[in-house]
Amino acid sequence: MGLLIVLSGPAGVGKGTVCTALRKRMPELVYSVSATTRQPRPGEIDGVNYFFKTKEQFLKLIEADEMLEYAEYVGNYYGTPRSFVEETLAAGKNVILEIEVQGAVKVKEKFPGAIMVFLLPPSFDELKARITGRGTESMDTINTRMNVAAQEMSLLSHYDYAVMNDEIERACDKIRSIIIAENCRRERLPAHILHMAAAAEKA
Numbered sequence: 796m797g798l799l800i801v802l803s804g805p806a807g808v809g810k811g812t813v814c815t816a817l818r819k820r821m822p823e824l825v826y827s828v829s830a831t832t833r834q835p836r837p838g839e840i841d842g843v844n845y846f847f848k849t850k851e852q853f854l855k856l857i858e859a860d861e862m863l864e865y866a867e868y869v870g871n872y873y874g875t876p877r878s879f880v881e882e883t884l885a886a887g888k889n890v891i892l893e894i895e896v897q898g899a900v901k902v903k904e905k906f907p908g909a910i911m912v913f914l915l916p917p918s919f920d921e922l923k924a925r926i927t928g929r930g931t932e933s934m935d936t937i938n939t940r941m942n943v944a945a946q947e948m949s950l951l952s953h954y955d956y957a958v959m960n961d962e963i964e965r966a967c968d969k970i971r972s973i974i975i976a977e978n979c980r981r982e983r984l985p986a987h988i989l990h991m992a993a994a995a996e997k998a
């Protein structure tokens with residue numbers, strides 16, 4: 796089985812940015828493309844950035860148990876297609892999800908072995924600056940988003956690791972180290988080596 800890595804954290808902390816940088820550094824990591832009901836942005840490609848769905852289509856996927864998790868976020872649905880993740884893990888490959896915090900917690904319930912990584916802002920002021928810096932939101936929305944971010948921080952206790960996103964490359968280094976260390980866990984050794992060690996212990 797491959798590892799399931801869940802990268803999450805409050806809105807605006809840099810999940811998308813860090814995930815893109817990490818995938819460049821670790822091309823062997825398989826990215827799970829989410830489904831969403833939000834409109835595509837200019838330049839976004841169906842099946843690459845997201846699978847763009849109507850609300851009806853999305854609700855049907857939930858009904859058919861095709862979603863590993865989903866969440867409603869700022870008026871749209873977002874979800875992780877289940878079979879792709881399960882098949883890729885079964886093929887022994889590591890999968891990364893870049894999703895918001897509520898959905899991430901649901902993944903951990905279904906996959907207790909998932910490696911939960913929470914991306915932290917260096918400070919709330921810096922988080923505000925990043926949300927403002929994206930330039931897509933009005934002042935009202937920014938304040939709402941900051942309140943949401945404070946609530947999102949409260950889910951930190953569900954996570955295994957906390958990585959501060961001060962510098963993109965430094966955050967990537969840490970996540971890469973986490974993945975390497977998790978791959979070295981004793982219980983991940985091939986069965987024949989575990990048996991050999993167990994037999995030697997008995998002798």
Ligand SMILES: Nc1nc2c(ncn2[C@@H]2O[C@H](COP(=O)(O)OP(=O)(O)O)[C@@H](O)[C@H]2O)c(=O)[nH]1
Nearest residue numbers: 811829830865866868873874875893894895898
């Ligand atoms: N729960 C869940 N959240 C997702 C999924 N895909 C994306 N998201 C999150 O949805 C939020 C909004 O994403 P998006 O509309 O692309 O905007 P942006 O990332 O804020 O620029 C982000 O926090 C994503 O991490 C998913 O499959 N499940």
Ligand SMILES: Nc1ncnc2c1ncn2[C@@H]1O[C@H](COP(=O)(O)OP(=O)(O)O)[C@@H](O)[C@H]1O
Nearest residue numbers: 806807808809810811812925929960961962963
């Ligand atoms: N380490 C960082 N230092 C400075 N700015 C960053 C850093 N990481 C991300 N950003 C910027 O912060 C903003 C939010 O990043 P984004 O990846 O869209 O966040 P999220 O996916 O968590 O909502 C973007 O403008 C991005 O360029």
